Amino acid sequence: MISVSIDFQMSSLHLVYMNSSSVNEHSIILLEEEAEQFKSLSNDKRKVEFLGVRFLRNSLDINEPIKYLNSGKPYLSSLQHPISISHCSKYIALAICAEPVGLDIELLGRDTSRIINKFISEGEKNLYKNDLADGALELWCAKEAVYKLYDLQGLAFKDEITILKRKKHGELILLEGLVQRNIPRREFIVKIAKENDLLIAIAVFTAAPSDSCQVPLPNG
Numbered sequence: 001m002i003s004v005s006i007d008f009q010m011s012s013l014h015l016v017y018m019n020s021s022s023v024n025e026h027s028i029i030l031l032e033e034e035a036e037q038f039k040s041l042s043n044d045k046r047k048v049e050f051l052g053v054r055f056l057r058n059s060l061d062i063n064e065p066i067k068y069l070n071s072g073k074p075y076l077s078s079l080q081h082p083i084s085i086s087h088c089s090k091y092i093a094l095a096i097c098a099e100p101v102g103l104d105i106e107l108l109g110r111d112t113s114r115i116i117n118k119f120i121s122e123g124e125k126n127l128y129k130n131d132l133a134d135g136a137l138e139l140w141c142a143k144e145a146v147y148k149l150y151d152l153q154g155l156a157f158k159d160e161i162t163i164l165k166r167k168k169h170g171e172l173i174l175l176e177g178l179v180q181r182n183i184p185r186r187e188f189i190v191k192i193a194k195e196n197d198l199l200i201a202i203a204v205f206t207a208a209p210s211d212s213c214q215v216p217l218p219n220g
Contacts, residue, residue, distance in 0.1 A: 006193045008172065008202055012098035015202070016056045017105065020048050020090050028055045031065050052092035053085055060096060073151045084148050091198060102149030102203035104141050108194065112136045119143060119157035127166045137199060139163060142175050142190040145203035149188060150179060163190075176206070 008015070028051045030038060041047045057066060066074050066083070074085050076096075084103035086093045095103040113133045116125075120132075120139055128135035143157045155161065165176040173192040180186075187206035192199065 006171070006195055006200065008191050008193065009169075010097070010191075010202070010204070013095065013101070013202065014060055014097070015093065015095045015103070015200070016059055017091055017093035017198070017200075018052055018056060020052050020087075020092050023048050023052050023055065025051060029058055030054055031063075034065050049087050049092055053094055056092065056094040060094075062096070069151070071151055071153065073148070084145075086144075086148075088198070093200070095202065097204070099204060100149060102145040102147065102201075104144035104148065104201045104203075106137055106141045106144075106199045106201075108137075108197050108199055110137055112140045117158075121158055121162065124163050127163065138173065138175075138192060141199050141201040142192060142203070145190055145201040146177070146179070146188055149203040149205070150183075152179070152181065152183070155179070155181075 006015070025047075030051075034054060038047065038050055041050060053066065062076065062079065064076055064078055067077055068074055074083055076083060081096050081098055082100045083097075084095045084101050086103045086105045088105045089107045091105055091107075093103060093105045095101050113136050116132065116136050120136065124139060125132055142163065143161045146161050147155055147157070160180040161177065162180055163175050163177040167174050171193060175190040175192065177188055177190070178186045179188070185205045185207060188203055189206050190201050190203045192201045194200075
């Protein structure tokens with residue numbers, strides 16, 4: 001397990017990830033109801049993801065089961081901290097925050113250029129100019145994180161998740177945008193970092209509650 005040391009400039013965020021090849025069924029402690037859920041799984045990849053996420057949860061000293069909404073969005077029922085989960089190739093990641101959060105990880109080098117026109121608007125192409133081939137994965141990762149942040153049924157990557165600005169801030173890439181629906185808190189920001197062979201995107205609402213960073217997180 002790797003505790004990520006990236007400075008996402010969010011004191012309210014914990015992010016951990018691991019290589020799924022290190023998952024050992026006999027070394028991961030499951031809560032009683034989770035043990036029953038695990039027994040019902042038949043897909044080997046799904047089993048590894050299930051165990052890995054619970055290992056990451058345990059590493060943050062959270063002693064309650066991860067539950068899921070009908071949409072598939074994960075949550076913790078008693079702790080007032082939103083979570084987000086992402087799987088990618090051999091990696092599993094978990095983010096817990098004092099404010100709503102969306103997480104996505106993608107393996108660097110993944111080719112998304114062939115489907116650019118399915119999720120990138122003409123305006124977004126202009127943000128990257130001659131770097132669109134490389135920027136395509138960045139935009140895909142960002143929009144995946146935004147999709148998880150909002151959890152709105154049928155939210156369209158190309159037509160409803162709009163990236164308006166892109167800039168570099170130290171080691172981070174910052175994307176600002178809005179969701180094209182008549183909802184509260186349409187504006188968001190995505191913070192993207194490169195770590196080893198991963199692209200990691202954290203999406204949060206732009207206008208977060210002023211006291212969100214005052215909520216203490218588990219394990220410090």
